[in-house]
Amino acid sequence: MLRQITTCDVPAVQTIEHRSRKAGRTLEYRLQLCGRHRWLARSWPGRREAHEPVGRCGTLLDHRDYDRVVESHANEWLVSLTTQHPSNHHGDVAETLRAAHIFLAKAREYIGPPGYRADITDGIVVALDHAARIAESIADGTAGEAARAQLLAALSVAETIAAAARGA
Ligand SMILES: [Zn+2]
Incomplete structure (x- = not known):
């Protein structure tokens, strides 16, 4: 990855x-x-x-395994940007990403997260919605286990947009 x-x-x-x-x-x-x-x-x-x-x-x-890469995304940028982490959702990745998407969409509506460029933050909202949708499809069995690779790719895209939004 x-x-x-x-x-x-x-x-x-x-x-x-x-x-x-x-x-x-x-x-x-x-x-x-x-x-x-x-x-x-x-x-x-x-x-x-x-x-x-x-x-x-x-x-x-x-090169780490799925669970550790998801954990890394949660620790490195998701929790600081959206306040959401799998540890607050019994380890449920789909629930975490949906909560993160909802949080950021609402925060964006009012003030936007401090230090983040508002126009680019809109892109993170879209990318998080996409990632949450993939995680939900994995959780409900619509998508197979192979979709885990797609979820990690979606999280990578969101991570890079988040870096752009804070000017890193
Ligand atoms: Zn540099």
């Missing part, structure tokens, strides 16, 4: 790599950031390496 946690097009000068503690030490994720966005790495444990400018800031190669 490829994620893009900034919309910055500056080359990366730091790479954070996290490997599994199990035998084989497989790569769990690799995150690359530019100098200005290095602070975003604070919440990402792993081995840090500074290097010559390469690739693009914000690119995150995420």
